Amino acid sequence: MPGQSPIEHSIPPALPAAPEVDYEPYLENTQLARYIDHYPRSFTRNPSQPLIRRPLTLSERTGPVELQRRLSIDSEDISSKVPGGPRAMGQYIAVTGRVMDENGAPLAGAVIEIWQANSAGKYVHELDRHQAPIDPNFAGLGRFETDAEGQYKFLSIKPGAYPVMESDWWWRPPHIHFSIFGPSWMNRYVTQIFFPGEPLNETDLLLNAVQDPEARERLIFESTPTTVGAVNLLIFRRDFVLRGKRATPELE
């Protein structure tokens, strides 16, 4: 019966200290600015008060693990709507890389969600008002997991660019959205990754909201020589470093 099970109300003695992992605040110049000119929602949605520092207790240092038991993992080929079905229009691509912490340790079993536009720049989404065709063979989303080495891989088609409806000039360059679950509440991570050499990258308000040019590069896929892999696909690579650093052990 819900709400009828007995609960132990007494509070047990203090817990042993959790292993030390440092979660330093993000370096602001390596992140997107919070306020972005010509992006009105950044001004109406970001808090006006400063964010409050708090200690990181067990609650903030833990997070969902084995999400595979809660969320279904898809086939690594989302280039068609159903596995083995007709492939979506557009350039066939493979996307791969590693997910690791700041020490370079692989994050195994991390769940990765991706969503993207089709090759005409249209999302399968009720809020997308762009006058571009929906591709009946493309769902535009997928959920994967990293292997023991922190590697992920999926097959898709290259997304198209699309205009931002609220703007009279802003076109989003081709990009893929990533949502990654690290092992802690402190390293839950969401981003967008862009394609190299796209002219629209030069004017995109989001990509260019990262001050540090090296950090900006970390939002762009690396292309792979066309001689690598199957002849009919292009391979794009992007590693992710999620926050979290194991404390340096003290010298004995």
Add this chain to the structure above:
Amino acid sequence: MDRMNLPTSPYCTIGPFFPGEFAEGCGDLTRFAGKQARGRHIRLAGTVVEEGNRPIQNAVVEIWQPDANGIFRHPLDPRSKDADPGFFGWGRARTDAEGRYTFRTVMPGAYPNEAGATRCPHINLMVLAIGLTRRLVTTVFFTEGFDQVSDPVLDCVDDPVRRGRLCAIREEVSNDAGGLPAYRFDIVTRGPAETAFFTD
């Protein structure tokens, strides 16, 4: 092993088109692995609004919490082997056109933290939305006699009014279809009644 010191990847907004499919079935935390979660089941719901009290549609709200006994289903919790097998602890909901989100979950238990202080019953909550280049992170508290409690995270909020806004309000009449006790937690990302957010 080598300890590299790698720069973290930049965060970016979820944009307007987060797939609804990713939130389907994720708002109910009262069952896991075919078992019913132990403890008191509750409804946690509210709205997400921006400046001018305008609702934010298609925002994503995610939560993380311990079970009814204050145990996290995570290897870092020394009591994790006693974690409720019917409770996973993570959930996700998407806001509708009025900015509303809903979870069904269990009332989290209190537990002692590493320093021996008590963490009051609480739920970690984050908001993702277009216009937010980073997530917004806060903590929902429930404690009765909220003014008197001490909690290492809650105590970081100096302003008593802002502190009070972190307490979910018990609603007299449950509007939950299953008749669960309802708690309301409204999130104001910006505005005079702004929610207190913590460093992300």
